[in-house]
Amino acid sequence: MNGFREIKPEAIADNVIKLIGKDWMLITAGTLARFNPMTASWGGMGNLWNGPVTFAFVRPQRYTYPLMEDGTYYTLSFFDEHYREALNFCGTRSGRDVDKIAATGLTPVEGVTGAVYFGEARLVLECRKVYAQDLQAEHFVTPELIDRHYAARDFHRMYIGEIVHCLIQD
Numbered sequence: 243m244n245g246f247r248e249i250k251p252e253a254i255a256d257n258v259i260k261l262i263g264k265d266w267m268l269i270t271a272g273t274l275a276r277f278n279p280m281t282a283s284w285g286g287m288g289n290l291w292n293g294p295v296t297f298a299f300v301r302p303q304r305y306t307y308p309l310m311e312d313g314t315y316y317t318l319s320f321f322d323e324h325y326r327e328a329l330n331f332c333g334t335r336s337g338r339d340v341d342k343i344a345a346t347g348l349t350p351v352e353g354v355t356g357a358v359y360f361g362e363a364r365l366v367l368e369c370r371k372v373y374a375q376d377l378q379a380e381h382f383v384t385p386e387l388i389d390r391h392y393a394a395r396d397f398h399r400m401y402i403g404e405i406v407h408c409l410i411q412d
Contacts, residue, residue, distance in 0.1 A: 251367070269300065298401045
């Protein structure tokens with residue numbers, strides 16, 4: 243698996259709040275034939291329906307959105323600080339307009355599920371999409387979050403994915 247070995251998700255030693263919120267991640271949807279990585283700092287990991295899951299959020303206008311909708315699997319790839327510039331690039335440019343792989347030099351790898359992750363990542367979660375739902379204004383308990391994060395009312399869709407493979411770099 244290209245220098246990776248599989249571990250159980252519960253063996254992840256990282257602080258998940260820092261891992262996602264401060265270190266960032268690439269959410270990648272699609273297959274090697276057509277995929278897109280987008281940087282995200284919103285999401286989570288936990289246990290739901292008696293198994294390890296991830297929570298990923300994608301806005302409908304993102305190039306990644308139709309790929310998430312069409313596919314069964316997606317990946318979350320986590321990197322060392324050395325790749326911050328590549329993550330910043332993937333979060334500020336659209337795959338509609340630019341070849342993110344050519345621009346960043348990241349190496350796409352086909353996972354066991356057919357989903358794409360990156361050879362430079364230090365941690366990869368291959369996830370099977372099991373639930374999706376749009377965030378809705380009427381369900382916000384603290385409405386000020388709408389004005390702060392959704393002035394255009396362009397609410398994210400939340401995806402819950404069962405972690406089917408958890409890989410760390412050797």
